[in-house]
Structures are given as C-alpha cells and as structure tokens.
Amino acid sequence: MKDHNVSGPTTDGLETPKERDGVRMDRCSTGQNKPAEPEVSSADPLVQWLHQMPQLEAPGALLPAVMQGIRSVRLPWWRRALRWARTPRSVTVVPLRLVPTAAALLIVAVVALHWWPQDRSRPFVAPESSSKLPVAFTLQLSGVHSVAVIGSFNEWHPNGYEMHQNGQNQSWSIQLQLPPGRYEYAFLVDGQKVIADPQAPFYQDDGFGNQNGVLILGNHHETRI
Amino acid sequence: MDDQQAISTVLTGEVNAFAVLVERYQKPIYNLMYRMTGSQADALDLAQETFIKAYEKLDRFKTGKKFFPWLYTIGLNHARNFLRRAQLEPSPVGEDWEEGVHQNYHGEEEDRLCQQLDHQRVQRALLELPMEYREAVLLRYQEELSMEDIAAALQLSVSGAKMRVHRGLDRLRRMIVR
Numbered sequence: 524m525k526d527h528n529v530s531g532p533t534t535d536g537l538e539t540p541k542e543r544d545g546v547r548m549d550r551c552s553t554g555q556n557k558p559a560e561p562e563v564s565s566a567d568p569l570v571q572w573l574h575q576m577p578q579l580e581a582p583g584a585l586l587p588a589v590m591q592g593i594r595s596v597r598l599p600w601w602r603r604a605l606r607w608a609r610t611p612r613s614v615t616v617v618p619l620r621l622v623p624t625a626a627a628l629l630i631v632a633v634v635a636l637h638w639w640p641q642d643r644s645r646p647f648v649a650p651e652s653s654s655k656l657p658v659a660f661t662l663q664l665s666g667v668h669s670v671a672v673i674g675s676f677n678e679w680h681p682n683g684y685e686m687h688q689n690g691q692n693q694s695w696s697i698q699l700q701l702p703p704g705r706y707e708y709a710f711l712v713d714g715q716k717v718i719a720d721p722q723a724p725f726y727q728d729d730g731f732g733n734q735n736g737v738l739i740l741g742n743h744h745e746t747r748i
Numbered sequence: 749m750d751d752q753q754a755i756s757t758v759l760t761g762e763v764n765a766f767a768v769l770v771e772r773y774q775k776p777i778y779n780l781m782y783r784m785t786g787s788q789a790d791a792l793d794l795a796q797e798t799f800i801k802a803y804e805k806l807d808r809f810k811t812g813k814k815f816f817p818w819l820y821t822i823g824l825n826h827a828r829n830f831l832r833r834a835q836l837e838p839s840p841v842g843e844d845w846e847e848g849v850h851q852n853y854h855g856e857e858e859d860r861l862c863q864q865l866d867h868q869r870v871q872r873a874l875l876e877l878p879m880e881y882r883e884a885v886l887l888r889y890q891e892e893l894s895m896e897d898i899a900a901a902l903q904l905s906v907s908g909a910k911m912r913v914h915r916g917l918d919r920l921r922r923m924i925v926r
Binding site: 569570572573574576578579580581582584585586588589590592593594596598602605606609612 | 759760763764766767770771774775776777778779782788792795796799800803804806807867870871874885886889890892917920921924
C-alpha cells in the first residue's frame with residue numbers, strides 16, 4: 524500500500540504526490556488507444572494519473588476526535604473478557620520455580636492413585652474367595668450343534684465350558700463351581716453366535732450394542748448390578 | 749510499530765496505540781468518505797465513526813490479515829448505511845477536488861493547459877464512475893493494494909476483484925474519450 528506519510532500537505536489542503544512533476548501524461552492524451560488488459564501497464568497514462576491523483580489531507584481534528592471517542596467507549600464486560608482472552612500474552616518461566624509446583628502435582632497424583640477405588644478400574648473381576656458355590660446354566664435352544672457358556676469367570680473362553688444337551692426337552696445345561704461375586708456372561712452358539720441368557724435376572728450392555736446376563740453369587744448386596 | 753503490533757497493544761488495554769492506526773489510515777478513509785458524500789463535514793464524521801467502529805470490533809480482527817482492507821470494508825459499509833439512511837446517492841464531490849488541478853506545473857504553457865484539461869476530464873469521469881468500480885480502481889492504482897487485498901476490502905473473490913478493476917478502468921477510459 525502507498526505510504527500515506529510520505530507527502531505533506533500543500534497550502535490548498537490537497538496533497539501533491541512527490542512524483543507528480545516527474546511523471547506527466549502524454550500531451551492531451553488519456554491513453555484511450557491502448558488496448559485494455561486485466562493487468563494494465565504502469566506506463567499507461569491513465570494509470571499514471573491515478574497514481575498521482577491529489578488526495579485531500581485528513582483534517583487535523585480527526586485524530587483527536589477518534590481518540591476521544593474511543594476513550595469514551597465502554598465495551599460490555601463480555602466483549603472485554605473476550606478481548607482479554609483472545610489477546611496473545613507472553614509468559615516468563617523460571618524453571619527452578621516450577622520445581623515446587625511439579626512436586627506438589629506429583630504428590631497429588633500419587634495420593635489420587637492410591638485412593639482410587641480399585642473396583643472401578645476392574646469392575647468385572649470376581650472377588651477372591653475360598654468357598655465356591657454351585658451354579659447351573661441352562662438354555663432352551665433347538666437346531667444347534669453346540670453351546671458353551673462364556674463370561675467374566677472364564678475370561679470369555681469357551682474351552683472346558685461346553686454345555687450338554689438334554690435330548691428330551693432340547694435344553695442345554697452345565698454345572699459350575701464359582702466363587703461368590705458378580706459375573707457377566709452369555710452363551711456361545713455353534714462357536715460363532717453370542718446370545719444373552721433369556722432367563723438372566725439382570726442384563727448389562729457390553730459396549731458393542733449387545734447385552735450380557737448378570738449373575739450375582741453369594742451375599743453381595745454391596746456389589747453393583 | 750506495525751499494524752499487528754499496534755493492534756496487539758490496543759488489545760492489551762493500551763488505547764493510545766490506536767492513534768498509530770488512525771494516523772496511518774486517516775487520509776484514505778477520509779477521502780473515501782468524501783468521495784461517497786461530497787461533503788467534508790460528513791466525511792469527517794463518517795471517518796471518525798469508522799475508526800471508532802473498528803476499535804469496537806478490533807477483537808474480531810483476525811491475526812495475520814491486513815488491517816487496511818478490513819478497515820476499508822467497515823468504512824464502505826458505514827458510508828453505504830449513511831447514504832441509505834439519508835436516502836442519498838453517492839454524491840459527486842465539490843470544488844475541492846478541482847482545486848488540485850490549478851496548481852503550478854513546470855513546463856510549457858501548452859503542456860500545462862493540456863494537463864489541466866486531462867486532469868479535469870479524468871477526475872470528473874472518475875467521480876461519475878459507479879462506486880463499486882471507482883473504489884476498485886482507486887484501491888488498485890492509488891492505494892496500490894494487491895488484488896487479494898482489494899478482494900478482501902470489497903468482499904469479492906480475487907477473480908472478481910480483478911474483473912472489477914479491469915472493467916472499472918475500461919469504463920473510465922471510455923468515459924474520458926466519449
């Protein structure tokens with residue numbers, strides 16, 4: 524952009540560009556015979572004239588009036604807060620002064636980890652117990668070749684947990700000994716399809732759009748369902 | 749202090765830094781308002797209000813953009829609103845602009861007469877040019893803005909700005925020779 528501070532005012536209040544006398548239009552010509560192009564040559568007399576066109580000098584009262592005006596402007600609090608928040612700021616850091624802060628943060632982190640309830644991080648692990656309880660899983664299902672029970676008690680592995688078919692009523696069943704606790708489980712049909720127990724007392728979403736049955740064994744009233 | 753530094757300083761609460769921007773751009777904004785209204789009194793008021801509006805909106809100014817096209821857009825919109833409210837058309841300017849052609853030029857008398865004729869003719873044609881073409885031409889050849897900056901100031905695409913400048917200059921040329 525042209526430097527607006529280059530030329531000073533003239534006595535008639537009009538600026539005279541300093542190069543005005545150095546570049547003159549052709550004698551009584553406005554360059555009308557020159558073909559128009561998107562980017563016009565700076566040698567075009569018309570362009571030269573536009574470069575030299577005198578401009579009015581801004582009145583001396585403008586600057587004081589603007590400054591007085593903006594000093595009286597009281598922006599709403601949210602605009603001031605937004606302006607403050609958007610303004611880049613420099614932050615000076617003395618590394619040695621960060622040591623106490625880092626130490627305090629470390630202590631807080633250690634304490635938080637120590638007191639963090641463990642059952643939140645491992646919600647489906649059954650509590651350790653020496654006494655086991657008998658559990659019978661049954662499923663009424665015909666027209667399939669195999670059914671296994673899988674769940675949090677066997678890390679969702681079907682091996683060793685295949686259910687036996689009762690030929691008379693086409694039901695599948697298995698007896699297990701499990702420690703008291705809370706378990707999620709489902710049935711694996713033909714080694715591929717997982718279905719929820721239609722007889723389960725409770726259900727919980729598995730996070731993938733399916734539901735698992737929930738089994739609570741023993742006197743675990745405090746256990747989350 | 750460049751524009752970005754001045755803006756950052758203003759935004760930190762140092763209001764006086766805004767004077768840097770006013771001093772730098774008061775002339776083109778004042779001239780814009782004078783071209784739009786034809787009145788020096790209105791031009792002074794509108795230029796003042798334009799700068800105050802810019803101050804109020806300064807926190808919305810995007811870092812990395814150029815300040816002058818942004819300011820020019822505010823000024824153009826403000827002048828249009830003023831004319832709409834006053835139900836005025838952009839006014840041809842008064843005698844002040846013609847004073848510029850009565851200055852003493854070096855050279856022969858014939859040259860001087862030709863120059864005066866040329867200047868009067870071009871200046872009148874320029875002021876008769878529709879506002880959108882006139883501002884595009886002046887931003888390009890008087891303020892020497894890039895096409896990108898003209899596009900930003902006039903809220904056009906770059907190709908639209910090129911076309912506006914090209915057509916404006918073409919119309920100006922045809923108006924002069926008619």
